[in-house]
Amino acid sequence: MLHNLYISKQLAATKKISLTEEDLVRALKGKETIAIQALYDMYSGALLGVISRIITQQEVAEDLLQETFIKIWNSGDSYDSSKGRLFTWMINVARNLSIDKLRSKDFRNSNKNQDIENNVDFIDSQKKVTFNADTLGLKEMVTALKPELNDVLNMVYFKGYTHVEAAEELNLPLGTVKTRIRMAIMELRKHFN
Amino acid sequence: MEEAKAYIETGILELYVLGQLTVREQKEVEDMAIKYPEVKNEINAIEVAMEQYAITHSIQPSAGLEQRILNIITSQEPALPQPQKEEIKIVSLNPGHSAATVKTLRFALAACIAMLVVSAVALYNAHDQLGEANQQIAALSADKDKFASTVSFMKEENKDLQEIATIAGDPTWTTVKLAGTAISPQAKMMVYWHKDGQHVMVDNTRMSLPRNDASHQYQLWAIVNGKPVDLGVFDAEEQPKKLLMAMKEVGAAQAFAVTLEKRGGSISPTMEKMIVQGGVAI
Numbered sequence: 001m002l003h004n005l006y007i008s009k010q011l012a013a014t015k016k017i018s019l020t021e022e023d024l025v026r027a028l029k030g031k032e033t034i035a036i037q038a039l040y041d042m043y044s045g046a047l048l049g050v051i052s053r054i055i056t057q058q059e060v061a062e063d064l065l066q067e068t069f070i071k072i073w074n075s076g077d078s079y080d081s082s083k084g085r086l087f088t089w090m091i092n093v094a095r096n097l098s099i100d101k102l103r104s105k106d107f108r109n110s111n112k113n114q115d116i117e118n119n120v121d122f123i124d125s126q127k128k129v130t131f132n133a134d135t136l137g138l139k140e141m142v143t144a145l146k147p148e149l150n151d152v153l154n155m156v157y158f159k160g161y162t163h164v165e166a167a168e169e170l171n172l173p174l175g176t177v178k179t180r181i182r183m184a185i186m187e188l189r190k191h192f193n
Numbered sequence: 194m195e196e197a198k199a200y201i202e203t204g205i206l207e208l209y210v211l212g213q214l215t216v217r218e219q220k221e222v223e224d225m226a227i228k229y230p231e232v233k234n235e236i237n238a239i240e241v242a243m244e245q246y247a248i249t250h251s252i253q254p255s256a257g258l259e260q261r262i263l264n265i266i267t268s269q270e271p272a273l274p275q276p277q278k279e280e281i282k283i284v285s286l287n288p289g290h291s292a293a294t295v296k297t298l299r300f301a302l303a304a305c306i307a308m309l310v311v312s313a314v315a316l317y318n319a320h321d322q323l324g325e326a327n328q329q330i331a332a333l334s335a336d337k338d339k340f341a342s343t344v345s346f347m348k349e350e351n352k353d354l355q356e357i358a359t360i361a362g363d364p365t366w367t368t369v370k371l372a373g374t375a376i377s378p379q380a381k382m383m384v385y386w387h388k389d390g391q392h393v394m395v396d397n398t399r400m401s402l403p404r405n406d407a408s409h410q411y412q413l414w415a416i417v418n419g420k421p422v423d424l425g426v427f428d429a430e431e432q433p434k435k436l437l438m439a440m441k442e443v444g445a446a447q448a449f450a451v452t453l454e455k456r457g458g459s460i461s462p463t464m465e466k467m468i469v470q471g472g473v474a475i
Contacts, residue, residue: 036266040259045251046244052252062254069262074269083223084210085240091247092212156211157243158250163213181211182204185239192245 017041025086028076036073043087044069047094053158054098055107064101068094099160145191149184152177197229206232210239353436357396360385369449371469377403380469384413384440384449391442393424397433402468404429405453412454414462415446422446426458448472 017038019027027035047068052061071093079089101107145153152170155161161169167177200206208214209222226233360366366385373380380402385394395413405411405428413424424440450470452462 033263033266036263037259040262043248044259045253046247048252048254049247049250053250062258065254066258066262066265070265070269073266082227084236085244087244087247088210088240091243095212156213157246163208163211178204178208182207185207185210185242188246189238189242192242 021081021086025079025081028072028079028086031073031076035076036069039072039086039090040069043090046087047090050091050158051094051098053154054095054102054160060101060107061098064094064097067097071097095160102160145184145187149180149187152180153184153188156181197225197231200225200229200232201235206236207239210236210243350436354398356394356437357385357398360394365389367473369471369473371449371451371471373469374467376466377468379403382451382469384471386443386446386449386473388444391444393440393443395427395438395440397430397436397438400429400433402429402451404431408456409453410456410458411451411468412458412462413440414450414452415443416448416450417443417446421450421462423458423460424449426454426456446473 017034018041019035019038024035024038027038044065048061048065051064051068052058055061055064068090072090075093079086083089152166155166155169156163163177163181164174166172167174170177172180205214205218205222209219214222222232222236226236361368366387369384369386371382371384381400382402383396383399385396386392393413393415402411410426410428412426414421415424416422422443424443427438427440448470450462451468452459452464453466453468454463
């Protein structure tokens with residue numbers, strides 16, 4: 001197992017490490033560091049994408065990404081593959097750590113200071129994230145997703161809102177928010193398949 | 194089938210994948226996924242789509258971060274609180290292992306019982322031997338006592354014999370021969386008298402009197418100025434306990450006589466039952 005992993009790592013020496021979901025889970029539960037290397041290569045960008053949309057300061061976001069990987073490493077045993085894909089579990093870990101950070105006292109304090117000292121920059125950085133989808137070359141997909149679907153999905157998936165909070169924020173009935181989330185994901189499924 | 198389809202259309206699976214459900218709602222979805230494969234497949238499809246969506250929104254982290262994480266993980270490794278949990282898992286999930294354990298325990302139990310039996314037998318034997326040893330000790334002790342009493346008896350006898358020899362050769366001792374009377378002509382005995390010391394001894398080795406019965410005893414009398422003085426009673430035995438019997442003291446006597454009296458003696462002698470008598474030779 002380990003031997004095979006090393007071979008596959010050598011084969012992929014110049015490329016990124018990529019393993020099947022099954023091998024990844026087995027390596028993670030077996031505490032093989034190759035699991036973290038592979039997960040990092042495959043998903044660090046996607047996880048940082050989610051974290052950065054909740055915590056906008058790059059440095060703090062990267063600290064949270066580090067924390068996310070360490071938590072994944074330490075609690076690999078608690079992941080149950082029958083309940084969902086590894087990435088879904090990982091992104092939930094990342095999202096929860098980010099939301100905890102966002103709500104933590106020390107983070108709110110440091111944010112306040114930033115507000116006072118560097119107000120304009122902070123707002124800009126917020127805007128930058130809001131329009132990030134465009135800058136990341138996702139125009140094609142964003143246009144494919146109607147704005148009202150895109151807004152709801154991004155609030156819940158990227159910005160750490162609960163669907164109840166999103167309904168309040170957008171001043172929409174909860175049922176409408178649920179329907180829009182479902183429709184948005186169905187659009188995405190069409191797009192990615 | 195219809196139920197699964199209706200369940201999928203509620204949109205709860207999307208909320209499940211987005212981590213929007215309470216623990217109880219999550220459990221409900223997971224139960225449905227076990228019950229209906231199409232629910233399970235739907236969840237998987239939603240997950241794959243969200244995964245792709247997240248990947249397209251990737252932001253690449255700084256170059257050194259991966260190494261930083263790996264350093265933390267590898268330095269952490271020795272202090273993992275994992276092994277305990279894993280051990281529990283192995284025991285409960287691997288029936289082969291537990292069967293082997295049961296087998297080992299059974300073997301151990303059998304070995305314990307066998308050892309217990311062996312111990313019990315050994316203890317029983319030891320107990321028997323101890324009993325035997327105790328009996329031997331008691332027997333030896335009895336023998337020892339017997340020898341000791343024999344030795345002390347012989348010492349006494351030896352002492353008496355020496356005393357008799359001393360008396361015989363000592364001029365301060367007077368030897369008085371008592372001869373049989375008319376009713377018992379065969380009877381005779383010897384009395385030693387130390388006049389100054391007033392000691393009176395009867396020599397059992399040189400006594401020849403008919404054996405008295407249980408209700409009678411011989412009584413020795415000294416005849417002092419024509420009157421009988423009691424000197425005590427004795428038995429005529431085949432194997433006397435003492436060779437030399439000390440009698441009551443008397444300072445002056447002209448003759449000695451022995452009568453057969455009731456056991457314990459009489460105040461005055463029964464003259465018709467006089468067995469032997471002898472006068473003191475001056």
